[in-house]
Amino acid sequence: MPPRPVELNVNGRAYTLQLEPRVTLLDALREYAGLMGTKKGCDRGQCGACTVIANGRRINSCLTLAVMHEGETITTVEGLASNGALSPLQRAFIEHDAFQCGYCTPGQLCSATALLQEFRNGTASVVTADVRQRPAKLSDEEIRERMSGNICRCGAYSNIVAAIRAAHEGSGQNAGTAGADHRDHRDNRDNA
CATH class of the missing domain: 3.10.20.30 (Beta-grasp domain)
Structure with missing residues (x-):
């Protein structure tokens, strides 16, 4: 055609x-x-x-x-960025070294962005304890299950989970302290 x-x-x-x-x-x-x-x-x-x-x-x-x-x-x-500023999730990926070669990172970021919205909407996953109710919290197990369709051949999975958790925690009422905690962690790592 x-x-x-x-x-x-x-x-x-x-x-x-x-x-x-x-x-x-x-x-x-x-x-x-x-x-x-x-x-x-x-x-x-x-x-x-x-x-x-x-x-x-x-x-x-x-x-x-x-x-x-x-x-x-x-x-x-x-x-994902807005007005030249990275999204909180993109910043969290950088702060938590959630990539190595970076090839999978665009897909990981899009998937994680949708994951956070799905969780906010109350969408259950396979590991949600009771699928009839809104998931109580976004645990590491929930994040791993919800991101299972995205492969990282470098194996940065623990840092990807940490970045998603940080972005999720930073999107709540404690956004200011969550960002400060991540900066302190990064500063301590740089000084080590």
């Missing part, structure tokens, strides 16, 4: 791309829209490097066609 115009709303910007119907959302973002943050890892939906957020839901962009997302709001890693 010949290319046709496909309108995508990515990171608050409208894109009209000439795409064949078989073009994946991942390829549309990278090759046609020029948004190189989303990574092509396995191209089979197994690694999570291509995770983006579509209408508030995290998806593997390598497993879906771009034409299926017309009219949806898509957020990539480039859209």
